[in-house]
Amino acid sequence: MSAAIETHRLSKRFGSTEAVRDLTFMVPEGSIFALLGPNGSGKTTTIKTLMNILEPSAGQARVLGTDSRRLGPREFARIGYISENQELPEWMTVRELVAYCRPMYPGWDDAFASQLQRQFDLPPDRALKRLSRGMKLKAALLSSLAYRPRLLVLDEPFSGLDAVVREEFVRGILEMSERQGWTLFVSSHDIDEVERLADHVGVVSEGRLQMVQPLAALQARVRRIEATVDPGFGRPASLPASWMGFEVAGARARFVETDYRTETSEALARQVLGVSGVVSVEPLSLREIFLALAPTYRLPT
Amino acid sequence: MLPFTVVLKSGLPVYEQVLYAAKKAALTGQLRAGDPFPSVRTLCQELRINPNAAHKVVTALIDEGLLEVRSGIGTVVAQAPAATREQRRQLLEADVERLVVEARTMGLEVDDVLHAVRAHWQRLGRTRR
Numbered sequence: 001m002s003a004a005i006e007t008h009r010l011s012k013r014f015g016s017t018e019a020v021r022d023l024t025f026m027v028p029e030g031s032i033f034a035l036l037g038p039n040g041s042g043k044t045t046t047i048k049t050l051m052n053i054l055e056p057s058a059g060q061a062r063v064l065g066t067d068s069r070r071l072g073p074r075e076f077a078r079i080g081y082i083s084e085n086q087e088l089p090e091w092m093t094v095r096e097l098v099a100y101c102r103p104m105y106p107g108w109d110d111a112f113a114s115q116l117q118r119q120f121d122l123p124p125d126r127a128l129k130r131l132s133r134g135m136k137l138k139a140a141l142l143s144s145l146a147y148r149p150r151l152l153v154l155d156e157p158f159s160g161l162d163a164v165v166r167e168e169f170v171r172g173i174l175e176m177s178e179r180q181g182w183t184l185f186v187s188s189h190d191i192d193e194v195e196r197l198a199d200h201v202g203v204v205s206e207g208r209l210q211m212v213q214p215l216a217a218l219q220a221r222v223r224r225i226e227a228t229v230d231p232g233f234g235r236p237a238s239l240p241a242s243w244m245g246f247e248v249a250g251a252r253a254r255f256v257e258t259d260y261r262t263e264t265s266e267a268l269a270r271q272v273l274g275v276s277g278v279v280s281v282e283p284l285s286l287r288e289i290f291l292a293l294a295p296t297y298r299l300p301t
Numbered sequence: 302m303l304p305f306t307v308v309l310k311s312g313l314p315v316y317e318q319v320l321y322a323a324k325k326a327a328l329t330g331q332l333r334a335g336d337p338f339p340s341v342r343t344l345c346q347e348l349r350i351n352p353n354a355a356h357k358v359v360t361a362l363i364d365e366g367l368l369e370v371r372s373g374i375g376t377v378v379a380q381a382p383a384a385t386r387e388q389r390r391q392l393l394e395a396d397v398e399r400l401v402v403e404a405r406t407m408g409l410e411v412d413d414v415l416h417a418v419r420a421h422w423q424r425l426g427r428t429r430r
Contacts, residue, residue, distance in 0.1 A: 199354070216314045
């Protein structure tokens with residue numbers, strides 16, 4: 001499997017502050033990779049480093065096979081990037097923006113650009129400065145999709161969008177789905193939106209990568225288990241290392257098994273708790289998984 | 302709009318949920334033979350899901366003979382052999398599991414559940430006739 005993005009111990013410091021430290025991860029070509037974490041955790045710094053806006057202090061990143069420090073116009077003709085506070089030439093109309101971007105990209109697709117403009121309901125003759133935030137973002141997306149990039153990088157695209165615009169925006173992105181080997185790298189603190197969309201997730205907190213996994217593997221590995229325990233049940237002195245958030249209330253014990261296996265996990269629970277019955281085994285949402293894996297981790301809201 | 306019903310839940314792989322919904326629709330006749338089946342693009346846009354997951358769903362349905370590819374048209378629902386009793390029973394698995402979990406939570410025995418199911422079954426049977 002070849003990588004659209006690959007980093008090795010990528011670090012960036014500003015003076016004495018380490019914004020990101022030792023990030024090592026791989027974004028497979030053709031995947032949708034979500035980088036999740038609270039504000040200030042280093043997501044934007046990571047992306048700016050990947051996009052050669054910042055130079056790494058240590059370590060390195062390769063983007064579409066090129067060292068991030070050597071990304072230039074030739075590479076950016078195959079990369080779409082929308083930053084957190086995307087600046088657009090505000091005085092231009094939507095039509096002028098399209099005309100302005102078009103010559104920069106050999107792969108510009110006029111038919112696709114018009115289709116997106118209709119789909120996004122963008123008034124061609126309205127100045128960008130007179131558009132709402134959602135509309136501006138859609139204009140930015142149009143100008144980043146119309147040349148059908150191999151890699152699309154979006155920094156916090158969903159923040160501040162109402163549900164309707166967010167849906168339109170996601171549908172616009174998914175117009176790219178017919179293209180084989182197309183990769184999306186998206187940073188977000190919107191876990192619920194990302195849960196359906198991503199197939200790989202990475203979590204950053206305080207500049208460090210806490211975890212990086214294919215989403216399906218993560219979903220398969222984590223279960224909430226509830227069991228009935230005998231009256232007067234005492235908490236065992238030691239619990240399996242893969243059990244998180246163990247609690248007992250009345251006759252009910254509950255915990256999150258982070259290494260769930262169909263064949264053995266329930267038997268293990270019976271053995272450790274010395275009990276009767278496992279009452280339920282439930283999958284967890286991505287949001288709940290984060291809470292379980294990192295109880296101290298400040299969950300993005 | 303999709304020709305079958307999917308209500309996505311958190312926590313389960315999207316691929317499994319959509320595949321299950323599509324199979325259920327095909328086996329119960331909600332999808333009829335010859336009906337066009339949504340493209341990967343439509344599936345992922347309508348549900349806002351990962352395109353790779355949508356692609357896997359379509360491939361799996363073709364592999365299982367529930368969809369067939371017609372050149373120029375796309376994928377259509379195949380003339381499925383009438384679902385076997387076993388296939389239809391399998392569709393109930395998730396609901397049965399939920400029922401059993403609930404019953405155990407309430408401290409009921411399997412006979413209590415069977416009794417309740419039988420009683421309900423007969424009640425429905427009477428009203429239908």
